[in-house]
Amino acid sequence: MFEPFFTTKKAGQGTGLGLSQVYGFVKQSGGHIEIDSEKGSGTTVTIYLPALPENVRVEQAAEREPTAVETTPTILVVEDDHDVRAYVVEILRELHYQVLEAHDADSALGLIGRNNVRVDLLLTDLVLPGMNGGQLAKQVKARQPDARVLIMTGYSRDAVIDQWPVDASIEILQKPLTQDALERKLRIVMGRWNG
Numbered sequence: 001m002f003e004p005f006f007t008t009k010k011a012g013q014g015t016g017l018g019l020s021q022v023y024g025f026v027k028q029s030g031g032h033i034e035i036d037s038e039k040g041s042g043t044t045v046t047i048y049l050p051a052l053p054e055n056v057r058v059e060q061a062a063e064r065e066p067t068a069v070e071t072t073p074t075i076l077v078v079e080d081d082h083d084v085r086a087y088v089v090e091i092l093r094e095l096h097y098q099v100l101e102a103h104d105a106d107s108a109l110g111l112i113g114r115n116n117v118r119v120d121l122l123l124t125d126l127v128l129p130g131m132n133g134g135q136l137a138k139q140v141k142a143r144q145p146d147a148r149v150l151i152m153t154g155y156s157r158d159a160v161i162d163q164w165p166v167d168a169s170i171e172i173l174q175k176p177l178t179q180d181a182l183e184r185k186l187r188i189v190m191g192r193w194n195g
Contacts, residue, residue, distance in 0.1 A: 022045075022047075024176060024177075024178045025087075025179075026047055026048075026049070028178060028179060028180070029049050029050070030049070030050045031047060031048050031049040031050060032047075032048045033045065033046070033047050033048070034046045034048075072096065072097065072098050073097055073098065073120040073121060073190060074097070074098040074099075074100065074117065074118060074119055074120050074121075075092055075097045075098070075099050075100070075119075075120065075121045075122075075123050076099075076100045076101070076102065076108055076111070076112070076117075076119045076121070076122050076123065076124075076140075077089055077092065077099060077100070077101045077102070077123045077124075078101075078102045078103075078104065078105065078107075078108045078122070078123070078124040078125060078128065078133070078136060079101075079103070079124070079125045079152070080103050080104055080125060080128050080129055081125070082103070084125075084175075085101055085103070088123065088152075088177070088182070089101050091179050091182055091183075092123075092182075095183065095186070100117065100119075104128050104129050104130055104131075105124075105128055105130055105131035105132075105133075105135065105136040105139070106130060106131070108122075108124070108136060108140075109136070109139055109140075112140070112143065112144070118144065119140060119144055119147045120146075120147065120148065120190070121147065121148045121149070121150060121186075121189060121190060122136070122137060122140045122147055122148070122149045122150070123150045123152065123173075124136055124137065124149070124150075124151055124152065125151075125152050125153065126151050126152065126153035126155065127153070133151045133152075133153075134151070134170075137149040137151070137170060148189050148190065149170050149171070149189075150170070150171050150172075150173055150185055150186075150189050151170055151171070151172050151173065152172075152173045152174075152175055152177060153172060153173075153174070153175060154174070154175040154176075171185055171188060171189050173185045
């Protein structure tokens, strides 16, 4: 059940990425996860995370000068799976990016148009309801040519090229994604902001 895309849901009711994302988070945190399931009684998921040693003193975060909004990159996350989107947005906010989010291409384009927002990076799922991620990337680049693009997908690059019209220069991030993999791709795609 921790395998990517394993699901007991019917077609169209979910991607099956939930537990693989949880597993990835727990393992990255140095923890362990157990599942106990009994027919007719339900399922219990237990997550074990390492504790801080008692002698570790929690210090106040050092005060730092506020970063000017203009210098903080804005990332637009477009993902129709709420749990995956929330996971990605949380990581990006922890990395101090400004984050906008949308559940499909139309909402993303409306968000940009309504708020006159400059998008530094479009981080989009490939398979979306309606317009796909590749088509959305073209629309965003037509409006904001300097915007960078990173596409998330569970498909291989070869499968993507065969089935969806995606510019070959666009970076692809494989799902299920980890925080480390996302940070590495951001360094590649965002270059000058991540040094």
